[in-house]
Amino acid sequence: MNVTVRFAPSPTGNIHIGNARTALFNWLFARKSGGRFIQRFDDTDRERSKQEYADRILYDLHWLGIFPDHVDYQSKRFAHYDAAVEKLKAAGLLYPCYETPDELELKRKIRLSRKLPPVYGREALALSADERASLEAEGRKPHWRFLLPNHAGDPSETQRTDISWTDLVRGEETVDLASLSDPVLVREDGSYLYTLPSVVDDIEMGVTHVIRGDDHITNTGVQIALFKALAAEPPVFGHHNLLTSATGEGLSKRSGALSIASLRDDGIEPMSVASLAVLTGSSEAITAVSSLEELAQKFEPSAASRSAARFDPADLVLLNRTILQNMPFEKVRDRLVAFGIGGPQAEEFWLAVRGNLDRLADAAVWWRVVSQGTRPGIDFSDADRAFLDEAFDLLPEEPWNGETWKAWTRAVKDKTDRKGKALFRPLRLALTGLESGPELSDLLPLLGREETLARRP
Structure with missing residues (x-):
């Protein structure tokens, strides 16, 4: 069997992470089976359906890494539904x-x-x-x-x-x-409800598997009867559990809550969204997966539980941190340019700071720390200022590498008898102006001796 699946949202708003779950279940199933993915827009409601929403949905899918093999609109297929009605x-x-x-x-x-x-x-x-x-x-x-x-x-x-x-x-x-009640297929004004166009399209587009939320289980009984009434073999159906908020509330396109667009604007990486959307509410542990290809290998529809899948948006940040921490420079080089990060130090900089980022935009903060060329304005105590005077006098000569920080702080410790927080905190504040951050052994070679001395309080 040549597998064909479809994702068929109504273009009446921005899709959210729950919709993405359905799209990803279908996409991963198709990729794992060597099948086709059809993007179909249920836009028979002409008042609420907008082309701008359809365009945004396609953009969101592309951002996630989903590229449909075919795109169609139900609003262009009324003749097919009319024929089915007459039959x-x-x-x-x-x-x-x-x-x-x-x-x-x-x-x-x-x-x-x-x-x-x-x-x-x-x-x-x-x-x-x-x-x-x-x-x-x-x-x-x-x-x-x-x-x-x-x-x-x-x-x-x-x-x-x-x-x-x-x-x-x-x-x-x-x-x-x-x-069940006999379902209404055609309204008084002649417009179609969801059921008939969906079945007709699935028949004519050769859809073999329908994977959707478990709120459609009752609809499936009706649709199977309708497939048979139209002398067609029903597809294989699969109903996954729905995503809800941490408090158990459902998600809605109309409310805009946790829309893919808002998550993207918040700096969440596509694979953070995909990892959480697919693995939440399944027997698989929620981990940061680096690619859809890798996620497809983990994906198993039957691993989804029968109960609603609650998730905490805070988990997205944790996944994001892991995704960025393991992201190679080649994959992020062009995106860093948008934050003004480039040049011969860019790769070394990325490797130094990526483990401390919640979002890619956070890299801009550390780029300013490294490249701004100005001394952080910290008000040190007299004791710390005297300590830093001694410490900066002990700066090693260049060339510097990843071992320079260790050699410097060892010499400072021997000379001043300071250790632990009393040793490292004033040095970090003097060099970066911040209480925490990337390993100074990685940042120090980026600063260089001249710039490091310029930050002497």
């Missing part, structure tokens, strides 16, 4: 309904009061042609429901009808169609 109508599987939302809510309450499941009772199927004509003469326009195959011939007498499948993530799953 279902001809088979007697799509029927018109005229109830208003208020009438449907009243019927739901009546069924509940009778201890019946709050599902649609298929009253519209009993309407005669004259009754339908009368309702339409009143100005009512029908919405259209798909008749679920949960009966033995008489739709008014439903019976338990299990739709089962082996879920790629969760194992054996079953949905009883008798527990």
Whole structure:
């Protein structure tokens, strides 16, 4: 089987890390299987869907390292959905309904009061042609429901009808169609809801595996029935657990919380996002993975747990630190230029400071420390100032290397009897103006003897 997957968000806002989880599950599954990844935009809601959001979603995916093999828009495929509607109508599987939302809510309450499941009772199927004509003469326009195959011939007498499948993530799953209302596929205004376009596209685009959030499990029972009604073999389904905030709150494109764009603007690396999005809520330990290729080797859909996957955004910073700490200079050279970091010392500088960065932009702080050529303005005590006078008198001659710091501080210790914090803190403050940072054994050769002496208090 040639694997084909798809990621099909609505372009109604920026995608967040939870959406990225679904996209990455599909992308990694396709890469691991040598398959194809289709980017499909569910943009049938013309009022809320915007091309600018579709463009941003593509940009976010590219930033993560996901490059679709094909991009399509449901808004360009209405003729295909229209044809499917006519096929279902001809088979007697799509029927018109005229109830208003208020009438449907009243019927739901009546069924509940009778201890019946709050599902649609298929009253519209009993309407005669004259009754339908009368309702339409009143100005009512029908919405259209798909008749679920949960009966033995008489739709008014439903019976338990299990739709089962082996879920790629969760194992054996079953949905009883008798527990569901016939889904509305076409609204009163003729626009389509999610279900029909999704199934039609999956059929015509040759989608073999549908991997999505576990909030779609019930939809899957309906969709499998719809695939069969359209004489198509359903794809393999997989439903992963959803990401929630550390407090258990769901994520939303509308709120913009933890959007990929906001994480990028905050200086989080793509692989930090990908590592957390994929490994959270799985049997794999959350580690900083350096590439999608490496992540694909770790990825196993069935490793996702059945419960919601809570994550703490603070974990992204920890992953980011590890990603940067192991990032080679060749991979970051061009990005450093944007912060004014370049020249013959750039690689040596990067290797010296990368272990102390939460975000790449933090490197600019240390570049200024190394290259600004001005003495840090620290108000030292008289004792520390006297100590530093002695220390700077003991600076070794050049050339300097990674052993210079050790040789210098050994000589200072022998001369002043200072050790530990009393020895190292004043020297660090004099050289950098900061309490902590990269190893001074790495920074000292970057400063050089002349610049080091210039920082003498």
